[in-house]
Amino acid sequence: MRPAARLKTVSDLLPIILESSMAADRLVLDWGRRNRFAGSGDRRDIADQVFAILRHYSKICALVGSTDPAMVALGARLVVHGDALEDVCALADGSPHALAELDETARDKLAHVDARYGALEPHEQAAVPAWLYRDIMASELTDAAAVLDALTQRAPLDLRVNTLRGSYEQTRQKLSDEGIRTRALPKVPLALRVEGARQISGSAVFKSGRVDVQDAGAQIAAALCEAAPGHTVLDFCAGAGGKTLALAAQMQNKGRLFAYDAEPKRLQPMQDRLKRAGVGIVQIVDDDALSGLKERCHLVVADVPCSGSGRWRRAPETKWHLTPDALDNLVTAQGDILAASAGHVKVGGRLVYITCSVIGRENMDQIQAFLQAHPNFEIDENATYGGQKGVVQLDPHNTDTDGLFCAIMRRNSP
Secondary structure, three states: OOOOHHHHHHHHHHHHHHHHHOOHHHHHHHHHHHHOOOHHHHHHHHHHHHHHHHHHHHHHHHHHOOOOOHHHHHHHHHHHHHHOOOHHHHHOOOOOOOOOOOOOOHHHHOHHHHHHHHHHOOHHHOOOOOOHHHHHHHOOOOOOOHHHHOOOOOOEEEEEEEOOOOOOHHHHHHHHHHHEEEEEEEOOOOEEOOOOOOOOOHHHHHHOOOOOEOHHHHHHHHHOOOOOOOOEEEEOOOOOHHHHHHHHHHHOOOOEEEEOOOOOHHHHHHHHHHHOOOOOOEOOOOHHHHHHHOOOOEEEEEEOOOOOOOOOOOOOHHHHHHHHHHHHHHHHHHHHHHHHHOOEEEEEEEEEEEOOOOHHHHHHHHHHHHHHHOOOOEEEOOOOOOOOOOEEEEEOOOOOOOEEEEEEEEEEEO
């Protein structure tokens, strides 16, 4: 495909993604499957352009003075990719499979992009909806503006070494043998960060279960859970099982690890992942079986549904889909889940609340409300990371991870 045809495709995909509830990566992948004329390089470049736009969408719209998909796609070539004005305008030449030729008004808007930078509102500069920008800036993030800027960058690819299948050193060497270069993350002992663009899922190391794709932040949150061999552990919002696998490895495949999700269909991918990872202690439970775990667990992990604001690097479309009402509903559900999960913690046991969010209402506000309503729980300050005790906020600026929040609490009385 010519660059002009790729840009036309990007322009066509943008309104579909912004109006759909489906994940952007799924929609782009589906487009590639339907249009086999596009080579792998074409598909990769189209995806890269789409995600770059979504990360900076409101900023680009403000700078080009338009929400027209063609203008936004062209503006991104200037704003994000740093292309020259004439080169950008040349991409809209009216030829088959290209954008329509620009009129004088459109050219003028593109020509004055640099001049509009000084007039950007703070939320436009941060590429965040105005109502959400206020919430985030009012949170307890360290250098919130820098965190928001970091969330507009491309995310790295991190792997977790599965110690049930082999050692860290052996696994890293096997990846190297397949031409997959990685670097260690000193503060995350089992993490490997992939260098360069590589397909991991097709590698022998991945297929053998030696590694799982998991952001370093999620690995830190899992490590803070401190699941121990022989314990009874409940993953209360298990989903596809990413943290379940990490907990099983911590437990050295010894003990009982129960996986529950209020939406059972979300658990379906877990069985294949468990088999690949060599995990044999996980039992998926339904509502009836869950009731039998009341006050019996050494550890309960509640990785609750959330805004996903800490993952905007990976799923930037979600910040444009989120509404105030949707956030209100999430906050209500989180409080309900946290209260319900607490009932399964035995005296002396631990309750870990996790979100992939940088919004205070989903994080510390929830913990303060929970502790006020449940005086038999307290923050466990023995759980620490980076100088933070008991309550840990991660983000791409301060910890070089996705944005995650983790609160570790202990039940100190019936």
